[in-house]
Amino acid sequence: MSLLEMKHINKKFDNLEVIKDISVSVKEGEILSIIGPSGSGKSTLLRCATMLEEIDGGEICYMGERAAWMEGKKACHPGKEAMKRIQEYFGLVFQSFNLFPHYSVMKNLTDAPINIQKRNKDEVYKEARELLKKMGLEDKEDAYPCQLSGGQCQRVAIARALALNPKILFFDEPTSALDPELTGEVLKVIRSLADLDITMVIVTHEMAFAREISDRVIFMDKGVVELEGTPDEVFTSGHGRMQEFLGKFNQR
Amino acid sequence: MEFSVMLGQLAEGMVQSICIFALTLIFSLPLGLLVSFGRMSKNRIVSTIFRIYISIMRGTPLMLQLLVVFYGPFYLFGANIGGMYRFIAIILGFSLNYAAYFAEIYRSGIESMPRGQYEAAKVLGYNGRQTFMKIILPQVIKRILPSVTNEVITLVKDTSLAFALAYMEMFTIAKQIAAANTTFVPFIVAGVFYYVFNLLVAVVMEGIEKKLNYYH
Ligand SMILES: Nc1ncnc2c1ncn2[C@@H]1O[C@H](COP(=O)(O)OP(=O)(O)O)[C@@H](O)[C@H]1O
Ligand SMILES: [Mg+2]
Numbered sequence: 001m002s003l004l005e006m007k008h009i010n011k012k013f014d015n016l017e018v019i020k021d022i023s024v025s026v027k028e029g030e031i032l033s034i035i036g037p038s039g040s041g042k043s044t045l046l047r048c049a050t051m052l053e054e055i056d057g058g059e060i061c062y063m064g065e066r067a068a069w070m071e072g073k074k075a076c077h078p079g080k081e082a083m084k085r086i087q088e089y090f091g092l093v094f095q096s097f098n099l100f101p102h103y104s105v106m107k108n109l110t111d112a113p114i115n116i117q118k119r120n121k122d123e124v125y126k127e128a129r130e131l132l133k134k135m136g137l138e139d140k141e142d143a144y145p146c147q148l149s150g151g152q153c154q155r156v157a158i159a160r161a162l163a164l165n166p167k168i169l170f171f172d173e174p175t176s177a178l179d180p181e182l183t184g185e186v187l188k189v190i191r192s193l194a195d196l197d198i199t200m201v202i203v204t205h206e207m208a209f210a211r212e213i214s215d216r217v218i219f220m221d222k223g224v225v226e227l228e229g230t231p232d233e234v235f236t237s238g239h240g241r242m243q244e245f246l247g248k249f250n251q252r
Numbered sequence: 253m254e255f256s257v258m259l260g261q262l263a264e265g266m267v268q269s270i271c272i273f274a275l276t277l278i279f280s281l282p283l284g285l286l287v288s289f290g291r292m293s294k295n296r297i298v299s300t301i302f303r304i305y306i307s308i309m310r311g312t313p314l315m316l317q318l319l320v321v322f323y324g325p326f327y328l329f330g331a332n333i334g335g336m337y338r339f340i341a342i343i344l345g346f347s348l349n350y351a352a353y354f355a356e357i358y359r360s361g362i363e364s365m366p367r368g369q370y371e372a373a374k375v376l377g378y379n380g381r382q383t384f385m386k387i388i389l390p391q392v393i394k395r396i397l398p399s400v401t402n403e404v405i406t407l408v409k410d411t412s413l414a415f416a417l418a419y420m421e422m423f424t425i426a427k428q429i430a431a432a433n434t435t436f437v438p439f440i441v442a443g444v445f446y447y448v449f450n451l452l453v454a455v456v457m458e459g460i461e462k463k464l465n466y467y468h
Contacts, residue, residue, distance in 0.1 A: 052371050087377050098372035101467045102390050112376040144467045164376065
């Protein structure tokens, strides 16, 4: 059974078709990278998967449970209970972190598990400290986001997502807002998650990273999946648009 | 007239002015938040109603509004408007007026919040209410504090408008004493009172701003 199944997804903004009949499935433990030129709909696809955007066509299932589907022209979701459960299956790491600036690092990590998931406080704090340690931020738990570098912020954001114990973690260009010298520390953390067998879907412009870390790569262009396969298959393919895309990258 | 007697009378007025000030804030700050929700409502009819309300409250003199609230019930329904109603009308008039100003301040603050904060909260499982109360509102309060301070300082001075309803607050009493004793002194006392009151307001608001300065 797939952890995530997106079937024939369509998404329009007004009359602009941004996602055109895309189907993606992600197995448990798999790492999928999504690459492609900007404006090709990568973020929108993740936002549909995480239900920040309503789909205009298709169906989304998590663990075989329907999370979004169409009835006529309208997107539907299951009831409150089921939705809450489905919501806990996934986490999302944003390009711009979106940490809560008025909360300390610790509170950013623990507020949702304690007050939303209603988990045991001591246990949550203990797990949060372990997570921060894993992120190399053990001395930052009382700091506020404004006191941290971009790389540290993004690592806190990753820890915040992990603190809810999601089954699958989405990353939307996690290093694009960072200075080049801070990119490495974030990629290193994501790599360390790969060793823990966490299922991940990563939208990235870090080609070497995508090639090295992924089990599977999708190349998107203009709202469609142009190529899909193992990293080697995709990066060495003779596909015209892919060649052009990689060419642009190598010039930079 | 003895200066101490005059001060005694003025002090009673000061207490009334402070009452008007405090009660207006207590009612208009939460009311303003509700009005801002109405103003931002997705329902076009609701948002239009609140838009008109705000526009009237900001577009007409507060003194006129006080007169309407006080005399309105009498002219409209022939209601008896004596006794406590004078004070109630003042608090009502001030609160309705200030709620409109505060509503626009809240709205600007809420609309200035980046969408990412809502989205992060949603993905983390916060519902709409939790998102607003825990994530959005605390940040909005910090953002709007300088504008709120401005309004609060204006309110201190505006309490003197209660003289339009001949309410025995600071300014009304100062005018009476001045007229009866042909002396300018009560106005000086009144001026000092409003000034010191506002100094205090500034100190308190600055204190709150400092307290919220632990992040930006
Ligand atoms: N909220 C929106 N409203 C209108 N158009 C949007 C919106 N979000 C994205 N788009 C458009 O959808 C297209 C795909 O955007 P996006 O998914 O962000 O691409 P990518 O992440 O691959 O760069 C772009 O043309 C973009 O302008
Ligand atoms: Mg994007």
